[in-house]
Amino acid sequence: MSSQLLVGALATEFKMVSKMIDLYCAAHHNTNKACDNCQSLKEYAEMRLDRCPYGDSKPTCNKCPIHCYKNAQKVQMRLVMRYSGPRMLFTHPILVVRHLINERKSVPDKLVAKNSNRHKRLIKSDAKRIL
Numbered sequence: 001m002s003s004q005l006l007v008g009a010l011a012t013e014f015k016m017v018s019k020m021i022d023l024y025c026a027a028h029h030n031t032n033k034a035c036d037n038c039q040s041l042k043e044y045a046e047m048r049l050d051r052c053p054y055g056d057s058k059p060t061c062n063k064c065p066i067h068c069y070k071n072a073q074k075v076q077m078r079l080v081m082r083y084s085g086p087r088m089l090f091t092h093p094i095l096v097v098r099h100l101i102n103e104r105k106s107v108p109d110k111l112v113a114k115n116s117n118r119h120k121r122l123i124k125s126d127a128k129r130i131l
């Protein structure tokens with residue numbers, strides 16, 4: 001599943017998370033496509049990425065000092081990562097390598113104001129409305 005909202009590194013990250021959820025769901029919930037529960041986890045992940053205050057300089061989630069997930073989704077996502085993390089290397093090696101390179105990026109010292117994908121997205125759509 002690709003995102004209609006996200007661009008750049010955030011879109012790539014969502015693609016990866018989305019595939020990891022698919023892998024997990026296929027193995028645990030006996031469906032061909034993501035079940036309702038997993039589908040809403042995807043939408044939740046997309047919303048969090050969209051609102052991440054680091055925007056496109058976002059560190060990888062496991063290094064991020066902001067704990068933005070609600071508890072229920074955090075627990076769910078941890079199960080997904082634990083199952084799909086090692087398996088992704090075989091099914092989507094390029095995405096994994098990209099993620100590992102990203103993981104070496106340091107967490108930005110300061111948050112830049114109004115840097116979230118959501119903020120930029122809304123400004124863009126505002127501009128379209130005015131023009």
Ligand SMILES: [Zn+2]
Nearest residue numbers: 025029035038
């Ligand atoms: Zn599922």
